[in-house]
Amino acid sequence: MAMTPDGDGAADLVPAGSGDVTSPIIVPNTLWTSDRPGAYLSTSPAFTHLRDLEGSELVNRDNARWGNLEVIPTKADLITDLIRMNSLWPLLSGLACCAIEMMSAATSKNDMDRWGMFPFRASPRQADVLIVAGTLTTKMAGPLVRLWEQMPEPKWCVAMGDCTCSGGRYKRSYSTIEGIDRVLPVDVYVPGCPPRPEGLIYGMMKLGQLIKERRGNWPDHAVAPNVPEDV
Numbered sequence: 001m002a003m004t005p006d007g008d009g010a011a012d013l014v015p016a017g018s019g020d021v022t023s024p025i026i027v028p029n030t031l032w033t034s035d036r037p038g039a040y041l042s043t044s045p046a047f048t049h050l051r052d053l054e055g056s057e058l059v060n061r062d063n064a065r066w067g068n069l070e071v072i073p074t075k076a077d078l079i080t081d082l083i084r085m086n087s088l089w090p091l092l093s094g095l096a097c098c099a100i101e102m103m104s105a106a107t108s109k110n111d112m113d114r115w116g117m118f119p120f121r122a123s124p125r126q127a128d129v130l131i132v133a134g135t136l137t138t139k140m141a142g143p144l145v146r147l148w149e150q151m152p153e154p155k156w157c158v159a160m161g162d163c164t165c166s167g168g169r170y171k172r173s174y175s176t177i178e179g180i181d182r183v184l185p186v187d188v189y190v191p192g193c194p195p196r197p198e199g200l201i202y203g204m205m206k207l208g209q210l211i212k213e214r215r216g217n218w219p220d221h222a223v224a225p226n227v228p229e230d231v
Helices: 076-085 098-105 138-150 162-166 197-213
Strands: 129-133 156-160 188-190
Touching: 076 197, 098 129, 098 156, 098 197, 129 138, 129 197, 156 162, 156 197, 188 197
Parallel strands: 129 156, 156 188
Antiparallel strands: none
16 A cells, blocks of 8 residues: 555555555445354344334233243242352361362362352351361361351351361371361261362362252252262
């Protein structure tokens, strides 16, 4: 491109080697249509302007645009459980080496937030899952129980690691609690020394399944594998 001899500015751009002014691009005032009609449900909508839609029956009906949604038979508690299982807010409560794996589960490599298990909260009043990761000593049992009591209902507890589940290699120690279920109600046990981040994520998914099924509903879509009933 080159400028015209008068040099008035960018508005006078002309094709190089030509004396004609560049022709303007004219976009026709037509509706967009797809080159692949099969890729969309409809390429010719019934209404192209809101003015046409205003007086139609589509504006006044209550069953949504895509189908029959007049009645959804359910209970508020069941829907709330579905929301809770997909929005678990763990409490930062690392006690020992298992806490490193718990923190790794929240990093971008493992990303437990994909299953609705984040963010970690620093206050028990903003959390509903207590993940006890590491060895619980007798001196720390009191503060841990106090954190549990400060969490609002409903709340759940996850024991992460062998030391948390049963005392682990410190089971015979005079200063170790041999399993946090001696002082707290535990919902899910995640064994290992230490368990991998994937193990904690799987345990949290199992916790979500317990939350979903605790009222005796939503029996389908269980987190596999499950232990057979006859075992």
